[in-house]
Amino acid sequence: MTHSRRHFLGTASTLAAGAGLSALVPASVSAFAPVSPADKIRIGAIGINGMGWADLTAILKNPGTECVALCDVDKNVLDKRAAELSRGGAKVKTYGDYRQLLADKDVDAVVIGTPDHWHCLMMVEACQAGKDIYVEKPIGNSIAECRAMVAAQQRYNRVVQVGQWQRSQKHFRDAIDFVHSGKLGKIRLVKVWGYFAWVNPISKLPDGNPPAGVDYRTWLGPAENRPFNPNRFHFNFRWFWDYAGGLMTDWGVHLLDYALLGMKSATPHSIMAAGGKFANQDSGAETPDTLTTVFEFDDFNIQWEHAMGIDGGPYARGHGIAYIGNNGTLVLNRDGWEVIPEGKRMEAVAFQKASDNGLDLHAQNFIEVIKSRKMTDLHAPIQVGADIAIFSQMGNISYRTGKKIYWDKEHGKFTDDEANKLIAKEYHNGYKLPSVS
Template identity: 80%
Template structure:
């Protein structure tokens, strides 16, 4: 769909709404532009289709006026599987092993980026440069410096960029925030955020070996350091290695800490300290900690993150969650719903209010709506929101890796500690250069 077509659709929708025509459209269709002609189909390509990239694409394709025209993956086994799945639904797509070839494809209007974290920045920036709109998985960047460049790229190229923090589109999370902001909890002095997951098991050390047949391992590494292939570092487990990701802190932390910041209307802490390690299994093949406690200090409250791999029973008998602890009561929130536990008789309890919608589907719908309308302010998780929480999570990891209590200089935009500042950016390798854009 060309830019002129996008503008036409947005203008036509606005005119019809002004004329009162939207009032006679069924509510199930009113969220979509009235004009959804075949010529104005949004053509989507997906990069990285093994895990969440495929889930994201599937959700996006549920929207009318959208079709998939291309897939890309460095693992031919995964790529062939997904191409066949679409073919079974009478959807024929182009198949690429190099994302740059997909971005050169003029038939593609928008891309889904589901590659490992260390690829998000390059792919998103280059997709914007190529005139594509982008749905990029979280965490948006793999370093503080990458997050800054990604904000600048979106501003420079004015593309729609939705970050895959789909909880931002879920009703019960929004309802919980309204309650927190109502003041009924009284002064909130501490926000506890946690992930306790027994389904994430410590990985056993494995010897280096040969990449599986059909895998372009050099392309998979991209800007990460050149290392021999090890199955522990490939596919799902990449998230437990500093070269490519940041462990549970950036994997689940960006989802949950995001709502801690939103509830407290906060962004940048004064200081951060963290302690943890591979306590569940010291011989694990992973690098990131399986047990971690991080404290973010603000002027008059703290946010505390903790995770424990291999354990299911977390605070308030929940595997994961956010607890806003106020003088009058505590609001506990997770993906299942939210409730309020009173402090004595200072307030009324609120029984569990369960989730009743599909956050990922709603998030995909929101992305497509904005691709059509070009109203950037309607995005539920724009690039700035994704960058803010990714930076916040990276700060926690930097505190852990330095072993220090670190302080952020808001005016200079860096830490007061030289060792911590060295971790603001990650070095790019193998001929790749980090995009250096500034707002």
């Protein structure tokens, strides 16, 4: 982006919608004054099968944005998404190698929607290439990756929004304001849970050949070189340690983030996790389908629990966060929040229903900060993403070691050697964990 483009994006208060993107942009955008192509924020997206595509679509609803490039290792997905944009009148370049997209000087900002094991490398290299970044959660697949990503943002001073879009929803913010008001009294426990009947344990499948059009070697990237298995590809990568961390880092990152925000804390003293493949011991997954984890702080605990294949969670909700205080309990999830009093110690608060689209608001916040360069206005900056990704990794490390583990905050490591071995993941296939000086 040239100096004149940066000046315009930093001072303009109104930008027009990208030309020809009528399929993705609301009709109301047409009321904005036209903006020359040189003054638009040009977006490239890497990993566009699931949330990457949803993120891109939300970003393109903002005036003055346009998609100029797409990248995916699955040519079937790449061609499909390019065709969808083409039907709206957009012409985009397509890449199979993300490095070519990052080298494209027509790209100002990138969306990273790949499997988790690719987030760190791509985000760091995008910072080095001078791009602003919207990266999906969890930001890293290890504690060491999270640290490298924070260092990269600080070193290169890029706008980095993490895809924890609940940070932009009004009812979540209102609930946290109530928690911080003190009306609940002393909060002694925060229960966080995800019970998901729509996520069933996967059956074992034989290894085979990658689908036609899939660059499987590139998909593996820094992960261990294994034969292709359909269970490990696309959505189900979440259930394998090579690429992700199961429900703890998938949904847990969203929900536990609000537990930490409510309690104004990020670092536990100890972590104890227990669970396993209880729903289906013959499951083809590696991560547990049932898990309970307790994070211990000075004078309260945070408890996470998840169960795949069933919906019967606490408070008759499939997912949620409950701040349990001496005077009452506030129960919060994506649908809304309410307060259940403890006897007559406080008044009940009737259910406050969700009223907005968190993803759209999150994308809008990202674009606004690209224009203003006011990093403090970001709703989910890189440090927020790192805090919760590290917190969730701690839970998984306790589970994988089978131990109650203790965190040495002063030295940034566990007191247990076996747990410390899981702070960083081994990189394979010639890739190395980025080092940011």
